[in-house]
Amino acid sequence: MITWGISANSHDAALAVFDDNKLLFASHSERFSGNKNDADLCDSLINYASSHYGYPDEVVWYEKPWAKTLRQWRAGQGFNHRSNNIKRYLSQYDIKAPIKTMWHHESHAAAGYYTSKFQDAAVVVIDAIGEFETLTIWQGDGEKLRKVYSQGYPHSLGLWYSAMTQRCHLKPNEEEYILMGMAAYGDPNKLYFRIMDDFFDHKTGQLVTLKRNLHRGCLDWAPDLTVNDTFDIAAATQAVYEWQFEKIIREAKKLVKSKNLVIMGGCALNCLANPIAYKHFDNVWIMPNPGDAGSSIGSVLAHNKFRLDWTTANLGYNIEPNASIEEIVDYLDTNQICGVAQGRAEFGPRALGNRSLLADPRGDTIKDRVNDIKKRQQFRPFAPVILEELAHNYFDLCGDSSDHRYMQFISRCRHPELFPAIIHRDGTSRVQTVAKDGSRIRQLLEAWYDRTGCPLLLNTSLNIKGQPMVNDASDARAFEQHYNTKVFT
Numbered sequence: 001m002i003t004w005g006i007s008a009n010s011h012d013a014a015l016a017v018f019d020d021n022k023l024l025f026a027s028h029s030e031r032f033s034g035n036k037n038d039a040d041l042c043d044s045l046i047n048y049a050s051s052h053y054g055y056p057d058e059v060v061w062y063e064k065p066w067a068k069t070l071r072q073w074r075a076g077q078g079f080n081h082r083s084n085n086i087k088r089y090l091s092q093y094d095i096k097a098p099i100k101t102m103w104h105h106e107s108h109a110a111a112g113y114y115t116s117k118f119q120d121a122a123v124v125v126i127d128a129i130g131e132f133e134t135l136t137i138w139q140g141d142g143e144k145l146r147k148v149y150s151q152g153y154p155h156s157l158g159l160w161y162s163a164m165t166q167r168c169h170l171k172p173n174e175e176e177y178i179l180m181g182m183a184a185y186g187d188p189n190k191l192y193f194r195i196m197d198d199f200f201d202h203k204t205g206q207l208v209t210l211k212r213n214l215h216r217g218c219l220d221w222a223p224d225l226t227v228n229d230t231f232d233i234a235a236a237t238q239a240v241y242e243w244q245f246e247k248i249i250r251e252a253k254k255l256v257k258s259k260n261l262v263i264m265g266g267c268a269l270n271c272l273a274n275p276i277a278y279k280h281f282d283n284v285w286i287m288p289n290p291g292d293a294g295s296s297i298g299s300v301l302a303h304n305k306f307r308l309d310w311t312t313a314n315l316g317y318n319i320e321p322n323a324s325i326e327e328i329v330d331y332l333d334t335n336q337i338c339g340v341a342q343g344r345a346e347f348g349p350r351a352l353g354n355r356s357l358l359a360d361p362r363g364d365t366i367k368d369r370v371n372d373i374k375k376r377q378q379f380r381p382f383a384p385v386i387l388e389e390l391a392h393n394y395f396d397l398c399g400d401s402s403d404h405r406y407m408q409f410i411s412r413c414r415h416p417e418l419f420p421a422i423i424h425r426d427g428t429s430r431v432q433t434v435a436k437d438g439s440r441i442r443q444l445l446e447a448w449y450d451r452t453g454c455p456l457l458l459n460t461s462l463n464i465k466g467q468p469m470v471n472d473a474s475d476a477r478a479f480e481q482h483y484n485t486k487v488f489t
């Protein structure tokens with residue numbers, strides 16, 4: 001039976017295709033439509049999925065539309081019954097299969113727990129909002145997943161972090177990762193207690209209680225601060241988030257007797273805070289796409305309650321490789337920088353080697369050269385991709401080196417002087433390790449190591465500024481022409 005899991009009609013729409021319990025395909029809509037963070041499905045995605053895998057016998061939707069309508073109405077956002085009519089929404093794309101709906105946080109929790117290798121675990125879901133819930137803790141035991149804590153709107157750590165993102169003149173629900181990058185350039189102490197006191201009520205007994213509703217942001221907060229203080233706001237915001245995050249992790253440890261932790265929801269993308277989890281749990285799993293897009297997979301797992309043997313995030317559009325590994329390494333050795341668009345596109349926010357701009361991480365000029373191509377803020381760091389078995393020699397990793405396959409934790413580099421291009425201002429890197437899995441990026445790293453003695457490369461996503469990651473070969477050619485940079489397909 002073909003089942004489509006769908007997360008859409010909000011932000012960053014995505015589709016996952018299952019044949020019974022086998023995951024065949026998953027992609028963000030933006031990769032097909034070309035509109036970054038596309039909130040809606042698009043015809044080219046639907047055509048690709050239906051022509052390769054067939055139209056669905058059943059659709060599982062990632063949240064409860066009626067409950068969302070009720071919350072929006074209660075929040076004073078009007079009565080949006082029409083826009084939350086999923087049957088009507090899906091019929092625009094000729095999707096007419098029966099629809100099942102799951103709870104928003106249940107989809108997140110299932111996406112995390114059922115893709116983990118754990119037989120039991122505490123599951124923490126932190127996001128902006130799903131229906132009414134903003135923070136939930138679950139107990140995973142065998143095939144069972146039971147909610148043991150729930151916190152409701154408007155008290156939302158995710159909503160607060162997005163509001164602070166907007167306060168730093170960035171796009172909320174999209175540029176939180178830039179706020180994280182800015183944090184290393186500010187002084188967290190200047191505004192830490194002011195933020196803590198202005199936004200959080202600590203006397204309620206709940207894990208997170210906000211003093212104000214942030215659904216419309218907090219641009220009015222401390223307007224006397226100057227533009228130059230933006231980095232200090234970012235630093236204090238991140239420090240306050242980390243304090244709140246640790247409080248939640250401690251509570252999860254108290255509520256669920258397990259050595260294992262799963263973190264999900266958009267906040268699970270906070271790679272600066274995530275290492276804190278290892279202070280309280282032996283093992284940590286974050287599904288590679290922990291935000292709402294990953295709930296396209298999670299909704300189906302929540303509905304059918306089965307374990308998915310997660311082996312790769314390469315689940316999207318396929319580009320059959322033309323160029324050989326040798327050709328790419330030859331080029332990198334001579335020119336230091338090139339793009340690679342081969343194999344199936346990554347499902348999730350990170351390029352992991354199949355839609356990547358790669359560079360030699362050694363030398364002082366590489367960071368500026370890659371920045372010239374990417375045209376992004378100088379304070380934003382680039383990440384390394386490294387042979388997994390050698391990663392501990394170069395980075396102080398939390399947990400096992402295999403926990404770092406999806407760039408979800410920062411680590412301190414042991415030899416920052418050797419690789420200035422992949423070291424952030426605070427001396428850390430967001431490492432991606434690659435196992436001996438025979439993948440193209442593994443073969444490329446091995447060949448690069450043989451050639452140069454350097455086991456890592458700089459890896460950043462292959463996208464034109466303001467656009468989603470390259471999806472197909474014509475996107476790759478467009479990137480090549482736009483930036484006059486070689487892309488191997």
Ligand SMILES: [Fe+2]
Pocket residue numbers: 104108127128129130265266291292
């Ligand atoms: Fe969510």
